[in-house]
Amino acid sequence: MSLKETGNSHKEIVKATGVFGFVQVLRILISMISVKFVALFLGTAGIGTVALLNSTIGIFGSLTNFGLNVTAVREVSSAYAHGDERGFSEQLVVLKRWFCMIGVFGAIVTILLSKLLSKWTFGTEKNYYWFVILSINFVFLSISSGRIAMLQGLRKIRLIAISNVWSSVFIVLVTIPIYYFFKFDGIVPVILLSSLIGLLFNLYYTRYIDLIKVNLSFSETISRGKPLLKMGFLLSINVIFGQICNYIIKLYFNGNGVTAEILGIYEVSSVVLLTYVGLVFNAMGTDFFPRLVAVQNDDIRVNQIVNDQIEMGLLLVTPMLSLLYLFAPFLIEILYTKEFSAVTLIFKGAIFAVIIKAIIWPLAFIILAKGQNKLYFRQELLGDFLNITLTIAFYHWFGLEGIGVGSIINFTIYGIYVYRILNRKFNFSIRKDTFKIILFSFFIGLLNCLVVFFVDSTSGYIILGILSTLSIYYSYSELDKRVDLSSLFIKMRNRK
Numbered sequence: 001m002s003l004k005e006t007g008n009s010h011k012e013i014v015k016a017t018g019v020f021g022f023v024q025v026l027r028i029l030i031s032m033i034s035v036k037f038v039a040l041f042l043g044t045a046g047i048g049t050v051a052l053l054n055s056t057i058g059i060f061g062s063l064t065n066f067g068l069n070v071t072a073v074r075e076v077s078s079a080y081a082h083g084d085e086r087g088f089s090e091q092l093v094v095l096k097r098w099f100c101m102i103g104v105f106g107a108i109v110t111i112l113l114s115k116l117l118s119k120w121t122f123g124t125e126k127n128y129y130w131f132v133i134l135s136i137n138f139v140f141l142s143i144s145s146g147r148i149a150m151l152q153g154l155r156k157i158r159l160i161a162i163s164n165v166w167s168s169v170f171i172v173l174v175t176i177p178i179y180y181f182f183k184f185d186g187i188v189p190v191i192l193l194s195s196l197i198g199l200l201f202n203l204y205y206t207r208y209i210d211l212i213k214v215n216l217s218f219s220e221t222i223s224r225g226k227p228l229l230k231m232g233f234l235l236s237i238n239v240i241f242g243q244i245c246n247y248i249i250k251l252y253f254n255g256n257g258v259t260a261e262i263l264g265i266y267e268v269s270s271v272v273l274l275t276y277v278g279l280v281f282n283a284m285g286t287d288f289f290p291r292l293v294a295v296q297n298d299d300i301r302v303n304q305i306v307n308d309q310i311e312m313g314l315l316l317v318t319p320m321l322s323l324l325y326l327f328a329p330f331l332i333e334i335l336y337t338k339e340f341s342a343v344t345l346i347f348k349g350a351i352f353a354v355i356i357k358a359i360i361w362p363l364a365f366i367i368l369a370k371g372q373n374k375l376y377f378r379q380e381l382l383g384d385f386l387n388i389t390l391t392i393a394f395y396h397w398f399g400l401e402g403i404g405v406g407s408i409i410n411f412t413i414y415g416i417y418v419y420r421i422l423n424r425k426f427n428f429s430i431r432k433d434t435f436k437i438i439l440f441s442f443f444i445g446l447l448n449c450l451v452v453f454f455v456d457s458t459s460g461y462i463i464l465g466i467l468s469t470l471s472i473y474y475s476y477s478e479l480d481k482r483v484d485l486s487s488l489f490i491k492m493r494n495r496k
Contacts, residue, residue, distance in 0.1 A: 041179040042187075050187055052263075055247040056121050057134060057191070060113075061141055062240045064106035066229040068098060069145040074369070075228060076153025077290040089212045090224075095146055098225040103142030107135040130188050140195040147202035150209060155290050159205045167201040241381065245388040252392055266403065268336060269346040272324075273354055288362065292369040299426055302366060307434045309362040311482070314441040315475040317358045321351050322468040325448040326461065342400055348452045349404025353411050355445035359438055360415035366422055375425075379418050386410040401453075408449075437478060444471050 042050070072095050110117070114131040118124065151160045171194045178186035178193075216224075253263040288309055295301040324331070328344050328351075336343075367376045390410050394402030422428035430438070444467055451463050 041183055049184070050191075050267075052121050052247075052250055053130070053134075053187065053191065055243060055250055056117055056131075057137060057141075059240060059243040059247055060110055060117075061106060061138060062243055064109055064138065065102050065142060065145070068095075068102060068228060069149055071228050072099075072146060072149035073153045073289060074293050074371070076150055077155075077293045085212055086214065090214045090216060092150060092209070093214055093216055094221055094224045095150070095228075097221045098228070099142050099146030100139075103139035106138030106142060110135040110138060133188055134192060137192055137195045140192075140199045144195065144199040144202045147199075147206045150206055151202075153290055154209070163198075163201045163205045167198045170197045170201075237377065242384045242387075245384045249388055249391050253395075262400075265340060265342050265400070266346070268332070268340050269343045269350060269403070272332075272335070272343070273347075273350055289365055289369065292365055296369045296371070299428075302369075302426070303428055306362045306366060306428070307431045310359060310430075311434050311437050311478075313358045313362065314355070314437050315479050318355060318441040318444055319468065319471045319475045321354055322444060322448055322464070322471040324351055325452060326464040326468050345400035346403045348401055349449060350407050351404075352445040352449040353404065353407035355441050356408065356411040356415060358441070360411060360418055363415070363418050363422055363428075366426065366428065367418075370426070375421065379414070379421065382417055383410070383414045386413055440474060 075091055075095070111132055114128040114135075115125045117131045118126065118128040121127075148160060151163075174193050174197065175190050178190050182189070250263055250266070253266050288305075292302065292305060295305065324347070328347050329341065332340050332343050364376075364379065367379065387407075387410055390406035391403055394406035394409075396402075398405065419428075448464060448467055451460050451467070455463060
């Protein structure tokens with residue numbers, strides 16, 4: 001398939017990534033202010049404590065939502081595509097009610113298990129009241145995730161982006177003074193208020209979704225929601241197991257003779273790679289999954305969309321990662337403090353691993369979009385197993401540098417496994433043009449990785465600068481072939 005024939009798909013990806021990505025950048029710039037103050041007020045140990053609390057909340061949130069946040073996007077997208085206004089309205093009413101119910105369920109479970117959660121997380125029951133207070137957080141998060149799923153299913157990318165920015169602004173305004181005055185005692189209020197702020201903005205930006213008035217009894221709501229929960233059950237197990245694995249990794253770094261500072265360093269490396277670099281994945285994923293669901297039964301279209309997504313992902317991510325290799329030491333000091341400089345040891349291998357992730361990330365969505373939940377369960381189970389075993393084992397053998405190397409091996413094995421399933425079951429294949437971009441990105445990433453491991457700092461910075469320049473030039477050239485960047489810039493300038 002020629003570049004011309006896939007041009008519209010590339011433009012859709014650029015449009016979605018541009019809108020959501022630009023706002024994500026603003027959101028990150030805003031949150032950087034908060035992160036800097038949190039690092040100053042709490043230090044590595046404080047950030048580690050926040051990470052443990054968020055992990056615990058994440059596990060129980062996934063345990064009690066039965067994967068509804070994922071299946072909801074699929075159901076909203078499918079219902080909207082059918083054009084049945086009444087059926088669409090009924091489906092959204094069912095989803096709204098179920099998100100409220102599972103939020104309350106999560107709160108009750110958390111209160112009942114508060115002492116046990118405190119014991120697991122902190123080794124003592126004395127902090128149980130933290131979890132009692134945070135139980136209401138599950139109601140906020142559940143309703144909020146339901147609203148986000150509706151916007152995502154309707155492909156209202158702009159509204160999601162705007163909501164994220166405004167909520168980030170208000171969260172920063174709340175976070176800084178609380179941590180300044182209360183230090184560690186401000187952790188729980190910040191988590192709770194952050195969720196509440198996110199909920200209020202998501203409610204505001206979903207108030208105009210057009211629905212016709214429908215009357216559904218409680219029994220009808222239950223009966224229509226059960227298939228969704230059944231569909232999402234394996235997905236929820238996947239998410240729970242993944243979060244448990246991350247939780248165990250964090251507990252390992254927090255104990256077993258390893259200091260809480262190591263946990264803080266590990267958490268910062270994850271935040272930078274998953275939040276700052278991951279903004280491209282977030283921007284594309286918000287629009288990518290609903291588009292894939294809409295063509296799930298057409299393997300040719302699925303093949304085209306996924307190949308386009310791989311191309312665009314690599315062309316956008318590879319230059320960012322090359323620059324991160326070059327500027328990581330300075331960036332970490334600016335974002336955090338010198339206390340976190342050891343994060344760059346993890347980055348040596350982990351940044352290259354993100355390039356591999358950019359290749360396999362769109363592939364993992366195919367099985368999910370097609371509703372093959374058992375296959376999706378197996379592939380994610382493998383990924384989670386590799387994550388926990390390789391992270392702990394390679395840290396034990398090689399220290400912080402080993403964490404990054406373990407992630408490279410993790411994504412490589414996982415990617416080979418997923419591709420073989422897709423090729424055999426859905427006749428998926430990599431296009432020639434896509435394969436060329438994969439080779440270039442892999443080559444650039446590997447060279448960057450080898451330089452930071454084996455070349456001294458002065459010569460290394462020169463080589464990293466050359467590789468970054470080459471990566472930027474190549475990405476610009478290839479993007480221009482696909483979306484005509486010159487015309488795009490002219491249109492943007494004329495709008496001003």
